[in-house]
Amino acid sequence: MTRCAEALVQLLEGYGVETVFGIPGVHTVELYRGLEGSRLKHVSPRHEQGAGFMADGYARASGKPGVCFIITGPGMTNILTAMGQAYADSVPMLVISTCNRREHLRLGHGHLHELPDQRAMVAGVCAFSHTLQHPAQLPEVLARAFALFGCTRPRPVHIEIPLDVLEMTADGLDLCPRALPAAPAPAPLAIKAAVELLNNAQRPLILAGGGARGAGASLTLLADRLQAPVALTTNARGLLVPEHPLLLDGVQSSAHGRQLFAEADVVLAVGTELGETDYDFFSLGPLVFKAPLIRLDIDPLQVLGAQPAQVGLLGDAGEGLRALLAHVTQRPVGLAWAGERVAQVNALEHASWSPKQSRLQVLLDTIRDHLPQPLIVGDSTQPVYQGALGYRAPSAGSWFNAGTGYGTLGYALPAAIGAKLAQPARPVVALVGDGGLQFSSAELIAAKEAGAGVILLLWNNGSYAEIRDYMNAKAVPLVGVDILTPDFGALARSCHVSHHLVRDLACLRELLGQLGDCAEPVMVELDAAAFLAE
Template sequence: MAQTRPLGAQISHMLKDRGVDVIFGIPGVHNQEMYRGIEEAGITHVLARHEQGAGFMADGYARATGKPGVAYVITGPGLTNIMTPMGQAYSDSVPMLVISSCLDETAATKGQLHQMKDQRGAAETVCDWSEEARTAEAAYALIDRALIEFETGRPRPKCLQVSIGLLEAAAPEPFGEVETEPYRTDDDAAAETLMACLSDAKAPIFIFGGGVQTDLAPAVAEAAGAASFTTYAARGLMAGYPLNFGASLARPSSADVLAQADVVIAVGTELAEVDLWRRDLGHTGTLIRVDIDPIVLSDSQRADVCIQARADDVLTSLAEMLEHHQSATRWRSDEVAAQRKRWRAEIDAERPDIVPVCDALRDCLPKGTMIYSDMTQFAYTAKEVWDMDEPGHWHHPTGFGTLGYATPAAIGGAVARKGLPTMAIIGDYGFHYTMQELGVAVELGLPLPIILWDNGKLKEIEESMVRAQIAPNAVVARNPDFCKLAEAFGVHAAAPRTLQDMQETVRAAFDADGPTLIYLTPDISSLT
């Protein structure tokens, strides 16, 4: 028998029926009706300390599971506080559903609590779409629309707003779940197009992006006799492949390597500024783009062949066609290894003292550790020199580039990965943005190592100013005693003095009864 409930409660029940198990958020008087049905529906709620933290937790949860991260926030400031995480999720193609309350009417009444001029329009600037539901049926339809679009298109955040009066009003049960199929193209035809380009290629290169999930990528590249690059988002995809140049597209001389290719096939990647850090890819041969997003296919790189399709579907078809393909490649594994060694030396020279710490940290981690990093020089270095064993296990705020991402995102990832190792890497300045979320990790008893890299300043900005011949200013802030601060939250804290001590501390942190802040400075690489 159908059960009538307040709409706020019905929404939680609907989400549970659609597979949502965890919601991140903060309750307030405006959205309290959304909390009426959470426990009754059997959903776990994680109470953040700030809506920005809730959004990053939802992002981290989504990246760890592939399922949408869901957040509940209040009217006005709750929505504006979560807009930064929404912008980050939009840049990095993360499925996130933000549901907020909104005022019943704003045109004729002013001075209301949490009032904004245009809440819907504000949210739309940082997400795929932002809509206000004016009936219960519209709310249900928009939730299903978001979930269907996460499955069938490029996953990006959506924002649904429901007025306070509507949340409080009695509503019928939601309609049944809609069966969906992913976006499909003629994958065989797309693969045949690639085969035609590869048939005479002597030096093909694949560039694999975060849109590639299939483990067939190394086999496809090998059968085609192709070298490969990955974007930062696809690190680990080509683990062990001897012709893989790594996540080195940002190295200026990668353009010289790409210029040697007669065919470049970019699959599931925007080839964005934050991938290349230059205007042009550098290729001289044929460029083929495969992407689900038509906007990517029409960008300034001006591909010779554009294929709108799901990357994995096309690669699956291509793998079958390449089974009997005979390739003769000009690429040599020793030359690839030598080039990667040169790039590693460049990175070590650019940011002294960081590479040895990256190596030591990598070597002490349990297999399958998932890492969430922040905008810090440690992470910038690690993304280029740290080879991942598997894809989808290092998450970074690549596009929007916000500070403060790593700690709450890692909390979301740890919630999703109970019993599996999860770690955060964050800089001293970024840590200030979201350090209050340490309380959440303590409450949940998460065995979460948090690597805090303290170089005492906004060093990346300082170096940029120097290169631009600007006298560096406003790049140094007084830091607290981070270990004492962590302990005040109930967090374990340690400041290892040697790389060996660091490794022992990190190993112990994965077995602790709560989070551990591990405080590192650049001096650690030279101490014995």
């Protein structure tokens, strides 16, 4: 007999899933029966939140959905934060959980791991949450999930399987993956209207976000053809190469960036929410576009969002950019609005940085330039906030973090583990503060166990320093921000991981040169006070 759990694993294999993150529990053991003999690799985090963050990092680095097996009740409440992060950043994540037997649901009789309504609880952080009532529903529901990941705005999907359904026979089910629809392209009439605005513009501007991931080549071609400056959000970094003359630094939230926006006579926003943490981090007020706004987005709610478009292009970013390229005319290279204005605004951005910010920027550039094509995964920590202003990623998908958007702590280490498992040949750096690491430090031993050679770069300033600075600026008493930290060397060694304490840039450069092909996880503790005083 083929049980429902075994049929699930076979279907996941058919859709190209290779890795599953989860912690076995009494309510998920049937799922693990299905894993036996399959091609799926199972990775055991030390907390379900870690499983979700690992799946998030894996999805971003691989382009495939991250998949989790999670127990009923506490497992699902533990993973909600990770699902919220993935929801905010449009990351495809498939969370498969169990729930109590169908005859026990929503009765409140005190069964193990019981919740009043688990599906309803999870629904707010996913595209949809579905309770499987019979194995016969499994092929259709999984197909819906993978269709959503590929041709709409990707967000977490939750499928819960009651314990009795998990054990039911799935004999006779068609376990071949279904043909999935392609991502839609914008309507030709809308493309025509956008092309007319772009071809008549003298000062076009492009704003690109994470929805343009995978469309870097087309975005670059369009920017070159229009001679349009390009501003990239955190999740879009690397879509243009670092040395591109039209690439703006992270000026979206600065006064000089706003001035550039005001000078544009048409703005093309591609795959971006135009949200606060990317475009108003310094509280200058909501964006106000004087020029016509074109929005290209796969999500209709964004096309008609808080910044309404004069022309809305509803569809996949790559399809839309290619359609625009087919009709947009080439503008002369070297226009003052383009290269010269970009250089001016970038210079103003760099001049506005404090000595501390400039030093943090040197740290980020050192990591990038002394590792071969590094992938940096950041937490909410001071170097990452600086990266939002000045880091130029070497390629698409090589810089992502929790410092914007949902803004959780404890993200970087588990997400970097997932990214390293997806990209084992690349150096993957988890850039974490001493406060943030304490949210998920248990995952360091999970990295060792999984053979994920993550470089954990610990920015140790002995506090929640960003919040401390904010409290100082607001004249709020400093309560709860100066925290006791572990002996991180002892912590690393207890997890069977090597530890290096670094106090200056020269030592960091030398050490990074040795870690480029690191196959085992390693902790590099950077003494923040010594580094900033150098």
